[in-house]
Amino acid sequence: MADNRPVRIITKQTAVPGRIPTGTTGNELNFIKQGELAQNTVDRKLFGYDGTNIFEYGSNTFLGLTGGTVTGNTRIIGALSAGTFISGSTDLYNIFQAIGTDTPHTQVQPGSNITTGGTSTLPIISTVASPSFNNLSFSGTATGGALSATSITATTIQSTTFSGGTFYGNGSGLTGVVIPSSAKGYAEMFLTNNTTPTVVSSVGVQYKLAGTTTAGALNMFIMSGSNRLQYTGSTTGFSFSVTVNLSAIAASSNQLFQVSIQKNGTIQTNTIMQTQFGSADQAIGLSGIVSMDPGDYVEIWIQNNTSNKNFTAKYMSFILSQV
Numbered sequence: 591m592a593d594n595r596p597v598r599i600i601t602k603q604t605a606v607p608g609r610i611p612t613g614t615t616g617n618e619l620n621f622i623k624q625g626e627l628a629q630n631t632v633d634r635k636l637f638g639y640d641g642t643n644i645f646e647y648g649s650n651t652f653l654g655l656t657g658g659t660v661t662g663n664t665r666i667i668g669a670l671s672a673g674t675f676i677s678g679s680t681d682l683y684n685i686f687q688a689i690g691t692d693t694p695h696t697q698v699q700p701g702s703n704i705t706t707g708g709t710s711t712l713p714i715i716s717t718v719a720s721p722s723f724n725n726l727s728f729s730g731t732a733t734g735g736a737l738s739a740t741s742i743t744a745t746t747i748q749s750t751t752f753s754g755g756t757f758y759g760n761g762s763g764l765t766g767v768v769i770p771s772s773a774k775g776y777a778e779m780f781l782t783n784n785t786t787p788t789v790v791s792s793v794g795v796q797y798k799l800a801g802t803t804t805a806g807a808l809n810m811f812i813m814s815g816s817n818r819l820q821y822t823g824s825t826t827g828f829s830f831s832v833t834v835n836l837s838a839i840a841a842s843s844n845q846l847f848q849v850s851i852q853k854n855g856t857i858q859t860n861t862i863m864q865t866q867f868g869s870a871d872q873a874i875g876l877s878g879i880v881s882m883d884p885g886d887y888v889e890i891w892i893q894n895n896t897s898n899k900n901f902t903a904k905y906m907s908f909i910l911s912q913v
Contacts, residue, residue: 601627601636613639774912775828775882777819778806781906787841788901790894796850796857799890799903811910819910820887828882831913832861834890835875836906841899843868848893849876854886864895871904879913
């Protein structure tokens with residue numbers, strides 16, 4: 591006589607959240623063989639074993655997958671963490687593409703390596719050589735080497751050196767782009783009716799120009815002593831135009847004097863000028879470009895190439911301006 595009673599198939603099960611079976615080791619309570627089923631009644635998940643991997647039915651995802659590949663369009667809701675993203679292009683627009691209009695998600699497409707690192711607040715993304723970026727926006731500060739783009743729009747752009755074809759400011763001209771004159775370094779000092787001679791003890795030797803100088807307009811500079819202008823800015827390698835004009839007499843006629851600028855005690859050969867001086871006032875001017883780092887200073891020095899006769903600069907104007 592046939593047995594018509596209903597047949598119930600009860601699989602192995604657990605009510606512990608997050609627990610999954612194993613297909614390799616374990617006891618009878620959590621171990622399943624190929625073709626056997628197990629379920630987690632709290633998580634509402636059903637698991638099987640294919641002889642290699644434990645998998646979840648309906649998820650199309652194998653658990654414990656290492657070194658494998660998930661193909662097709664994949665949508666991830668929540669956090670995504672990985673050491674390497676594979677994309678079919680070096681263009682980030684093809685790798686991270688927003689889909690949907692009401693609630694955009696991120697679509698990861700197949701392709702070339704993008705490696706990530708750093709920290710959550712300062713991530714590092716490395717791409718292959720010469721990548722292409724489209725529709726890229728970010729917040730915060732970007733730090734790096736050379737940046738080349740057809741158009742760059744930002745509230746603030748800072749760089750040690752700017753080069754390019756056209757710069758656009760926040761107006762019709764370069765307002766807000768080129769550093770305003772108030773942010774540039776400049777300095778001035780001068781002598782008026784000076785009677786203190788520069789004592790020359792030997793022919794052909796450099797001596798610092800004597801006299802009590804008065805400071806004029808100063809920005810990023812101080813007059814740290816008579817006949818000394820010292821750069822107090824914080825940026826290295828700024829170039830300054832030097833202009834000196836002076837009127838002087840010598841203790842004897844036909845004295846060939848050389849006048850030059852010294853920076854930190856070293857003569858700046860591009861500023862050397864010379865002419866003959868005597869008992870009557872004689873004018874001389876010199877100019878040049880000098881590179882300055884924080885703490886550098888410049889002074890006027892003279893040298894008698896004829897004899898050991900003294901030199902008196904009665905009037906002098908010394909101007910530095912950033913170029």
